[in-house]
Amino acid sequence: MKTQYGGRKMYVAGQWTDRERVIEVRDPQDNQLIDTVPAASVADMLQCIEEAKEGAKTAASMPVHERISVINKAADYIEENKEIYAYTISREGSKTIREARGEVARCIQTLRISAEEARRIHGETIPFDQRPGSENRVGYYYYVPIGIIGAITPFNDPLNLVAHKVGPAIASGNAIIVKPATATPLSALLLAEAFAQAGLLPKVLSVITGYGTEIGDALVTHPAVRMISFTGGLEAGEEITRKAGLKKISMELGSNSPVIVLEDADLEEAIEASVSGAFSAAGQNCLSVQRIYIHERLIDSFQEGFVERTKQYSVGDKQSELTDMGPLISEKEAIRVESIVEEAVGKGAVLLEGGKRDGAFYTPTVLSNVPDDCTIAKEEIFGPVVLLYPVADLETAIEKANDVRYGLQAGIFTNDVRKAHLAIEKMNVGGLMINDSSDYRIDAMPFGGMKNSGLGREGIKFSIKEMTEPKVVCYKL
Numbered sequence: 001m002k003t004q005y006g007g008r009k010m011y012v013a014g015q016w017t018d019r020e021r022v023i024e025v026r027d028p029q030d031n032q033l034i035d036t037v038p039a040a041s042v043a044d045m046l047q048c049i050e051e052a053k054e055g056a057k058t059a060a061s062m063p064v065h066e067r068i069s070v071i072n073k074a075a076d077y078i079e080e081n082k083e084i085y086a087y088t089i090s091r092e093g094s095k096t097i098r099e100a101r102g103e104v105a106r107c108i109q110t111l112r113i114s115a116e117e118a119r120r121i122h123g124e125t126i127p128f129d130q131r132p133g134s135e136n137r138v139g140y141y142y143y144v145p146i147g148i149i150g151a152i153t154p155f156n157d158p159l160n161l162v163a164h165k166v167g168p169a170i171a172s173g174n175a176i177i178v179k180p181a182t183a184t185p186l187s188a189l190l191l192a193e194a195f196a197q198a199g200l201l202p203k204v205l206s207v208i209t210g211y212g213t214e215i216g217d218a219l220v221t222h223p224a225v226r227m228i229s230f231t232g233g234l235e236a237g238e239e240i241t242r243k244a245g246l247k248k249i250s251m252e253l254g255s256n257s258p259v260i261v262l263e264d265a266d267l268e269e270a271i272e273a274s275v276s277g278a279f280s281a282a283g284q285n286c287l288s289v290q291r292i293y294i295h296e297r298l299i300d301s302f303q304e305g306f307v308e309r310t311k312q313y314s315v316g317d318k319q320s321e322l323t324d325m326g327p328l329i330s331e332k333e334a335i336r337v338e339s340i341v342e343e344a345v346g347k348g349a350v351l352l353e354g355g356k357r358d359g360a361f362y363t364p365t366v367l368s369n370v371p372d373d374c375t376i377a378k379e380e381i382f383g384p385v386v387l388l389y390p391v392a393d394l395e396t397a398i399e400k401a402n403d404v405r406y407g408l409q410a411g412i413f414t415n416d417v418r419k420a421h422l423a424i425e426k427m428n429v430g431g432l433m434i435n436d437s438s439d440y441r442i443d444a445m446p447f448g449g450m451k452n453s454g455l456g457r458e459g460i461k462f463s464i465k466e467m468t469e470p471k472v473v474c475y476k477l
Contacts, residue, residue: 008185010038010209011192013051014202019044023209025186027091028327028360029318034091037185040210045218048177048206049148053224055175055203056147062201067171068115073198075111078104078191085159085190087319092184093158094282096323107160107191110443113460114167121172121464128474139474145173146248146469147226150219152212152240154232155329156284158184162191164443165229166205168463170195178207179219183329185209220244227467231286234380234452250456250466252448254286254380255408257438258401260423261302262394263295265413269435271305274386277411277437279313279364282328283384286453287409287439290380291387293397299390306366306388307353313364327360328383334362337383341365344374354384378404394419398426408449411437430457 009016019038027034038044062070078085082104089100123142128134151165162178169176180188185207192207208215220228220243227248230240237253259277261270277289294302318326328334338357344367345351354365365385370377376385391397394414401410409431412423420434430449433440441447448457456466 008035008037008189010040011189011196011205011207012044012048013055013206014196014200014204017044023182023185023211025092025183028094028183028329028331035186037189037209040208040215042215042218044210045208045215046222048208049219049222049224051203052148052175052177052206055201055205056145058201059170059175059204060145060173062173064118064121067118067173070195070198070200071111071115071118071167071170074191074194074200075108075115077194077197078111079108082108085187088186088190089159090318090326092186093155094284094318094326094329096318096320096326098321098323099281103157103160106443107163110160110163110460111167113444114163114171117168117460117464118171120461121468123470126472126474136477137474138477139472141470141472143172143465143468144471146467147174148224149174149176149227149229149467150222150225151176151178152216152219152228152230152232153178153180153188155181155184156281156286158187159191160443161231162188162207164458164460164463166191166195168460169467170200170204171460172464172467174467175204176206177219177225178205179212179216180207180209182209182211217243223247229463229466237454248466250458250463251454252286252408252458253406253452253454254382255406255438255449255453256290256378256380256404257287257406257409257411258291258293259289259411259437260391260394260397260401260413261292261294261298262397262412262414262416262419263297264415265298266415266435267298267302267305270413271302271309273411273413273437275306275309275313277439278386279310279325279384280439282325282362284329284333284382285439286380287441288382289386289411289437289439291377291389291401293389293391293400296390296392299388303352303368303388310353310364310366315361315363325364325384328362329360331360333383334360337362337381337385340376340381340383341367341385344370344376347371347374349374352388380406394422398423402426402428405452406449407451408453409433409438409441411440
């Protein structure tokens with residue numbers, strides 16, 4: 001594999017490109033310099049978009065079997081070099097090496113599913129004779145690519161979330177420009193390397209590195225870019241929506257995910273799944289468990305077991321096979337989490353475990369008695385902090401779970417089918433996991449939320465629908 005540390009190039013329209021001005025990529029664990037990437041300019045982005053106009057024509061003309069072949073070859077390349085991919089994810093981001101290996105495996109599956117779905121972009125016949133006077137007409141509709149897609153991706157899944165945009169875009173015959181997170185660009189460039197090695201035609205894919213404040217608007221506002229696919233924070237998503245103009249927008253904007261534990265739940269299962277769901281990837285996950293509503297008859301035993309399991313969670317060196325949780329993405333983020341917890345404690349919340357910071361590390365933290373007016377009670381913490389609440393019944397739990405402006409996913413632990421179905425009916429979320437935490441997803445399912453958790457759905461089949469338009473054909477005989 002040709003990965004070289006000491007100055008990575010960005011991938012512009014099929015060409016590996018340098019720039020004199022660079023961005024340093026540092027390991028959040030010790031602030032060690034890992035590599036540098038080019039700091040692209042607005043002119044670079046505009047050039048990229050011009051090249052993508054040709055790339056869109058090329059992509060649309062690729063036969064389906066070629067799309068399938070290229071995507072599968074890219075997946076093969078990643079599988080052959082999976083340890084390098086995992087090491088890169090872990091070095092530049094927050095994930096432990098074990099978590100990073102899991103992300104690489106998911107990326108490979110995301111690409112394989114994209115290849116499969118390329119052959120299933122079907123239309124339908126239309127019975128035009130349903131209208132009087134149209135008896136002599138027959139026709140159908142089919143799906144066509146929309147053209148150029150702009151993808152803006154986050155730091156927390158720097159490989160698989162990029163694949164979730166690139167795979168469906170190529171499968172559906174589009175060109176795509178990826179602007180990866182400034183903190184974690186190396187994994188996205190490795191994905192571009194896989195597609196380059198797979199023989200993807202030039203100008204179909206670009207991964208352009210730079211500061212979002214400098215080049216983001218050029219991508220978002222350009223009229224030739226027909227869709228923006230964004231994964232990130234609510235405030236950034238709202239700003240993109242205001243600026244984008246008349247184009248498709250798909251957004252996954254995070255959550256404040258609830259879990260409900262009823263009195264008939266398997267207590268051990270609920271504790272284990274909820275601890276993992278709260279603290280994996282240092283809590284920097286849009287599906288991360290943030291609020292747990294426990295039936296009051298179980299609250300003492302659940303709280304005791306949850307705190308004990310949290311104490312066993314190993315925090316330390318990301319590259320160690322024994323580590324459960326590494327640092328947050330930066331010391332700045334750890335300080336932000338620390339201040340939000342301190343605000344809650346200052347207003348009367350009880351710190352049951354954790355609450356300690358060391359640089360970018362923040363210990364897994366458990367709070368109870370959190371007042372409703374605390375930031376952490378209503379907003380996304382995006383850190384390793386979880387809140388425990390006693391509730392008298394399921395109806396109260398559902399009401400409290402819904403009482404935030406987000407609605408991505410939730411979990412409920414119960415063996416009562418009727419109660420599970422009441423939660424399915426009443427909870428305002430895009431996905432409900434029964435007898436699991438909110439932190440569960442497979443890459444083939446529709447993924448997205450209600451309220452301020454986003455617009456549209458990801459998951460390969462559903463992303464392809466977002467990235468295409470139906471075209472109607474009608475023959476008058």
